[in-house]
Amino acid sequence: MKVLDLRCTHGHRFEGWFASDADLQSQMDRGLLECPVCADKAITRLPSAPRLNVSGAREPQPPAKPAEKAPQGDQPIEMTMQAAWLRAVQHVMNNTDDVGDKFAEEARKIHYGEADERAIRGRATPDEAEALRDEGIDVMSLPVPAALKGPVQ
Known part of the structure; x- marks a missing residue:
């Protein structure tokens, strides 16, 4: 592998x-x-170096004590931000109801008290999103990676 x-x-x-x-x-x-x-x-x-196991190349080091853990700052900021963004998207996916293409309709029902208030997500055209904003309904576009839209294989 x-x-x-x-x-x-x-x-x-x-x-x-x-x-x-x-x-x-x-x-x-x-x-x-x-x-x-x-x-x-x-x-x-991307170029990557193979991992080589060379026995006897250096003296074995004792395991680090818990207080001597390596600092967490060794990941590039882009990777850290990407991971945080993916966690945020996953949180939204796990804590909202998917109303699909009926997002604008359902958002209006909630806003005007015709449906119980709850967090929803779905799809709306740019025109529908703008119309919701004009009515004072807060909406936000959130691109969702395809891997999070369905079951992971």
């Missing part, structure tokens, strides 16, 4: 696991790879 570093054209970095280089190329050729953040299908493989 090969674990490879990948990146989309928007700069989102992620890992992919493949049986071989041929498997990676096959999936890329068939358009099966997409960024888990933005669903971009233009994916490139």
Whole structure:
């Protein structure tokens, strides 16, 4: 199994696991790879160094004591922000009712007291979203990665 570093054209970095280089190329050729953040299908493989286990290369180090843990600042800020954004999207998905294409209709019912107040999500056209804002109904667009829309395989 090969674990490879990948990146989309928007700069989102992620890992992919493949049986071989041929498997990676096959999936890329068939358009099966997409960024888990933005669903971009233009994916490139990043250079990565193989891990080498060389016995006797250095003296074994004793395990670190709990107070001597490495600092958490070794991840690039982009990766940290991407992970936080994915957690926020997952939180929204887990704590809202999906009303699908009836978002504008359902938002109005809630706003005008015709339906019980609750957190909802769904799809609205830009014109519908603007009309809701004009009526004083707060709405926000939130792009949801395809991987979070359905069950994970």
